Amino acid sequence: MIIGFTIVQGVYAALVGLVCVVLGLAGRKPNDLTVLSVAAIELLLVAQAVVAIVAPFAGNTPTGNPLEFWMYLISALIIPPLAIVWSLVERTRWSNVVLGAAAFAIAVMLWRMEQIWSVQLAG
Template sequence: MILWFTVIQLVVAVAAGLLGVVLGLAGRRPSDLTVGALALVELLLIVQVVVAIVAPFAGNPPTGSVLEFWTYLVSAVLLPAAGVGWALIERSRWSTVIMGIVALSVAVMVWRMQVIWTIQVA
């Protein structure tokens, strides 16, 4: 993993999460803004998949468990799609809150992936 890219992912995911939670608690239904923010989180995760495939060949192998890293990454990629799917099926304020919680969960998972990749020794 690349530290600066991880920081960008964290900033975007936390911003999308706070946006979703605040707008949801204010009574707003899912909108292009909240769904778009979660789509941006998803796009960054897809780029992370490519980085995770290429990085070991470029001399940046993970120091922790590869299985644990990929489990986090695949789970993180599936979460935003599930959150948006929920929001499209149930268009209520709570769907917006759920999308915010999904984005905050992705932020935690991205940081854990960074720790697995760089700090832990297998």
């Protein structure tokens, strides 16, 4: 993984989470801003998956358990589409809060993936 890309993704996901939760608690229903922001998180996660596939061939191998890393990444790839579907099916203010919770979860999962990739020792 590339630390700079991961940090940008994590900060973006945290900001999206904050915006979605604030708008949800303010009584706003899901709109293009919130739904498309979470969709952008998904696109960044797909790019992260491509980086994770290519990185070992470029000499950037994970130091932690690759299976654990890939389970985090696959789980992270599933969360935004499910949150978006939720927000489109149940168009209430709480759907924005769900989008925000999903974005916060992704931010935390990205940092954990970075730890698995570059901090832990394989064993």
